[in-house]
Amino acid sequence: MAGQTLYDKLWESHVVREDESGSTLIYIDRQLVHEVTSPQAFEGMRLSGRKAWRSGASLGVPDHNVPTIDRDKGIVDPVAKKQVDTLEQNCKDFGITEFLMGDPRQGIVHVIGPEQGITVPGITLVCGDSHTSTHGAFAALAFGIGTSEVEHVLSTQCLVQKKSKNLQVRVDGALKPGVEAKDVALAIIGVIGTAGGTGYSIEFAGSAIESLSMEGRMSLCNLAIEAGARTGLVAVDDTTLEYVKNRPYGPTAEQWSQAESVWKTLHSDDDAVFDKVITLAAEGIEPQVTWGTSPEMVVPISGRVPNPADEADAVKSSGMARALEYMGLAANTPMTDIPVDVVFIGSCTNSRIEDMRAAATVAKGRKVSDKIKYAMVVPGSGLVKAQAEEEGLDKILIEAGFQWRDPGCSMCLAMNADKLLSQERCASTSNRNFEGRQGNGGRTHLVSPSIAAASAIAGVFATPESL
C-alpha cells in the first residue's frame, strides 16, 4: 500500500463515521468565531433550542468591523457596533471565551489563533472565513466554512465533508534576496490560476518552503484559497515546533513530549502518491504585482501590463479587457511606471511581526512620497503591535510618514472606515484584488510588505533595491 499524504493523515485521525455515499463525519477540534459570519449561526441555535456541544473548543474575537483608530471612542458605525455587540452577547450566552476589542490579545482571527497556541499541528480547525487555510502552515487541517457550517460545528463539533484530492506544490532551491512568501504564493497562483486548486488540498513542499519562517508559511497557506484550495498545508519541522512552544492555549509542559511525538509524524510519507504535482524553481520567482481584478492576474514587478489582444481564449481576453478598464490601465505599461495613491500594509496575509519588520526595514531613514495620499500599517493583533513597538518599528514607520494603526482586518475588505475612494490605486499586502474589494471603485494591486513599503517611498510600484 502506498504511503499517506499529510492531508490523508490529518483526515483519517478525525473521522467519526463514514457512510456508503462517501460522505464523512469529521471531528472539528477548534473553531474561531468572528462577528460577521456568526450571528445567524447563533440565531439558528436559539431557534432550534440547541446548546454548544463543547464551548471550550471555540474562541470569539471581533476583527472585520473594528476601527483601527480612536478606539477609545468605541465603534461609531451603529450597524457595525450592533454586530460586534451581538458577538459579545452570543459568546456570553453560549459560554464561549471572547477577546474583546480592548483586550491586548484581540486581532485578526488568523493571526491570534497561532499566536495563542489555539492553532497547533495535527488538529482540525475551522472558521467562517475563507482564509482559515492560513493555519495549515502548522500542519493543521484548517479550512473556511459558511455560516450554516459554523452552526453545525457549534452544535455538534462535527462537519459532514467529502475528502479532497491531493495536490503537491513543490518549490525547490533558494529564493532570491527580496523575494518573500507573498511573492511565492502569487507566482504559484499565476501558474495554476484561481481555480487551479479547486477540489484539492494543497501541500507546499520543497527546500524553498522549508526555508520559510512560520510567518512566511502562514502567508503562503493563507493564499491557498486564492488558488481555489480550501486547505494549504506545510509539514511539521523544527521551525514549527519552535514557534508552537510555550503558547497560552498549547500543550502544557507535561503534555509536550507526547505532543511532539505525535507532531513529528505530520508529514507526507516518502512513498505517498499525490493526484497532481506542480513544481516551481525558487530561483525563477521575482517580486510580484497583480495588475487586474483576480489574484491570477499577476506579473513580476519588472514586467508590463499584459495585452488582452495577445490572449487567444476569447472569454479570458474579454475578462482581461474588462479588468484593465476597471483598473484604469493601458496594456504594455511597465509596472514600475504605475503611480500609487494609497498603501495598505496589513491583513491576515501580511500583518505579523516579520511583515512589520520588512516594512520598517524599507522605511528606515526614508520618507513616504508626497504623491501618496496616505500609507497605513495595521498590525494583525494587539500582541504584534506591542512587539513591534518594543522593537521601535512604530517610530521608524511614523517617522517615515506611515500611519500606525490598531489591529483588525481594516482595508483588506473595507468593512470598517478604512476604505479606498473610487479610482484610488492601492499597493496592498492583502489577498484579494476583486472589483470594489477595498472600497467601491477602488483599484487594488497585491504585493509583498517590502514592495508595498518601497512603493510608498517611490510613489510608483518599486523594489527596495531601486530606491
Add this chain to the structure above:
Amino acid sequence: MDAFTTLNGVVAPLDRSNVDTDAIIPKQFLKSIKRSGFGPNAFDEWRYLDTGEPDVDCSGRPLNPEFVLNQPRYQGASVLLTRKNFGCGSSREHAPWALLDYGFRCVISPSFADIFYNNCFKNGILPIIQPEAAVDRLFEQTFEAEGYALKIDLLKQSIILPDGESLSFEIDAFRKDALLKGLDEVGLTLQYASDIKAFEDKHRTAMPWVFSE
C-alpha cells in the same frame, strides 16, 4: 431549508467567469445579523449606478441598464447561467442568501468554488456543473429566445431543454437527499451523538492538549 425537487424557471445569463462573492454581495451588506433581505443588494455594484449602503431602500436607486439582470426579459428568472469558477473568494454565506432572496434556486456553471458550492446546498439552491460546451450552447439559446426557460429535475438529475432534450448532471448522494427532503443537517448529525462522544473519548487520550479548556 426549503426542499428542492423540480424547478421550471426562466434563465438569466451572466456571461462572466470568476464571479466572486464580493461581487455577488459587497461587504457593506455583511453587517446584517439576519439571513434574509439581501436580494435587493445582490450584485449591487454592477446592478446600480450609485453606491449601495445597508438599510437603504433600493427601489428608488438608479439601475445600470448595461447589467444583464436589469433587462426586462430576464425579470423573474430563477436559473442563473454563468461561466467557470463561480462563487470564488470569501466564504460568506451571504452570497447564496442574496441569490436565494433575489429569486434564484439554481445556478448552472462549468465549475464552482468549493465553499460557495457547499454553501448553496445549505440553503436550498442547486448548483449544477455542466461541461463548457453545454454551457456555451445554453448561453446561445438563452440569448436567442426571449423567455427561455429550463426544467430542472433533481430526482432524475436532469436539465430539460425547451425542445425536450435533456442534459444529465452529477450530484453527491448525501447532498441530493438533503436537498430533496429539505433536511436539517444538524439534526441529522445529532443522530450520531453517541459516535461523536465515543470519538471524543478516544481523541482525548491521543491529543489531550486539544481539550485543555
